[in-house]
Amino acid sequence: MMAEVDYALVGAGMPEQFPKLFNDFINRQTATYKLDVYDLPNGYDLELNLKDYVPKEITLKKPRFIPIISYDVLAKRFKDSEGIDGFIVEGPDAGGHNSKSRNKKVDEKREPVYTDKDYADLKKMLEYGKPFWLAGKYGTPEKLKEAKENGAIGVQVGSDFALCNESGFEKAMAKHVRDFIVAEEIEVMTDADLSPSGFPFKKALIEGTLSQKDIIEKTKRICTLGYLVHAYLKENGSIGFRCPAEKPETFIKKGGDPEDTKSKICLCRALIAACGNATDSEEPMVVTLGKDLQTVKKLIQEHDGNYSAEEVIVFLSSSNK
Numbered sequence: 434m435m436a437e438v439d440y441a442l443v444g445a446g447m448p449e450q451f452p453k454l455f456n457d458f459i460n461r462q463t464a465t466y467k468l469d470v471y472d473l474p475n476g477y478d479l480e481l482n483l484k485d486y487v488p489k490e491i492t493l494k495k496p497r498f499i500p501i502i503s504y505d506v507l508a509k510r511f512k513d514s515e516g517i518d519g520f521i522v523e524g525p526d527a528g529g530h531n532s533k534s535r536n537k538k539v540d541e542k543r544e545p546v547y548t549d550k551d552y553a554d555l556k557k558m559l560e561y562g563k564p565f566w567l568a569g570k571y572g573t574p575e576k577l578k579e580a581k582e583n584g585a586i587g588v589q590v591g592s593d594f595a596l597c598n599e600s601g602f603e604k605a606m607a608k609h610v611r612d613f614i615v616a617e618e619i620e621v622m623t624d625a626d627l628s629p630s631g632f633p634f635k636k637a638l639i640e641g642t643l644s645q646k647d648i649i650e651k652t653k654r655i656c657t658l659g660y661l662v663h664a665y666l667k668e669n670g671s672i673g674f675r676c677p678a679e680k681p682e683t684f685i686k687k688g689g690d691p692e693d694t695k696s697k698i699c700l701c702r703a704l705i706a707a708c709g710n711a712t713d714s715e716e717p718m719v720v721t722l723g724k725d726l727q728t729v730k731k732l733i734q735e736h737d738g739n740y741s742a743e744e745v746i747v748f749l750s751s752s753n754k
């Protein structure tokens with residue numbers, strides 16, 4: 434808000450707390466956010482008073498707020514909520530984290546078994562009356578056109594931009610990945626187990642990254658960043674934090690379920706490494722991309738090996754002129 438952003442997008446958790454949070458910030462009231470805490474049924478109210486952080490001369494502007502959802506059911510729930518200005522509807526083919534499959538099934542490779550039920554009903558989305566954008570395999574002019582024909586305002590695209598020149602992707606790995614995409618030698622799978630968040634995560638299968646068992650086994654399990662930790666109630670009544678990807682003994686000592694530690698990797702460190710910001714150059718990366726990389730291939734080939742963010746937008750808009 435201090436950077437005067439026009440939009441705030443939130444892709445995780447339940448979005449109902451955000452509109453009030455923005456209002457409290459603007460009105461300089463103490464803002465509260467309810468944190469989910471294991472063993473504490475009513476959660477814990479985190480408090481933040483902006484006067485401790487933002488000088489009063491700075492006027493804050495309220496951003497429009499767009500939650501990222503997977504199912505029309507959530508849109509129905511929030512269709513009349515004040516302060517929710519639209520929805521990004523993201524399907525299971527998108528890069529990054531995905532929702533669990535509705536049938537909760539996984540196949541023998543531990544990929545969630547997604548079916549038609551895992552794609553939002555766009556007719557219902559239209560009935561709810563709020564603007565929406567579609568995401569997950571929508572990064573082509575044809576899919577943008579199709580999205581608009583189905584009532585969407587536009588699309589949200591991640592994978593095409595992740596590999597453009599302006600992206601923060603670690604340069605050597607980005608080149609490597611672009612070469613694989615042109616040669617069609619890259620496979621992206623949805624891993625049901627790897628993320629400490631408990632949600633499926635898209636990983637590109639690339640040698641030397643944490644998509645490989647031997648690299649996972651060689652990597653020390655430590656939690657130094659803590660972006661995906663779980664809050665829990667400690668015996669002395671205070672709140673503690675634990676991560677299923679930290680050393681299993683430590684996680685279990687903090688009351689965590691041993692089952693939760695299986696197949697987990699430290700996504701925080703691996704993704705920071707993929708952005709080229711690892712503190713240790715040996716830190717293994719994880720590469721996340723969506724299922725459709727055809728636009729990336731096309732843009733690389735058309736623009737001699739690399740392409741800009743502007744070229745992505747020009748390409749996507751090409752059938753909408």
Ligand SMILES: Cc1cc2nc3c(=O)[nH]c(=O)nc-3n(C[C@H](O)[C@H](O)[C@H](O)COP(=O)(O)O)c2cc1C
Pocket residue numbers: 443444445501523526527528529530568569570571572589590591592593595721722723724725
């Ligand atoms: C490298 C990468 C990182 C992403 N990180 C996030 C994230 O932190 N939060 C989020 O809500 N979505 C994230 N996404 C999903 C995108 O916001 C977007 O919805 C998705 O990539 C669209 O589908 P596509 O991959 O087919 O373009 C990420 C996607 C990629 C490719």
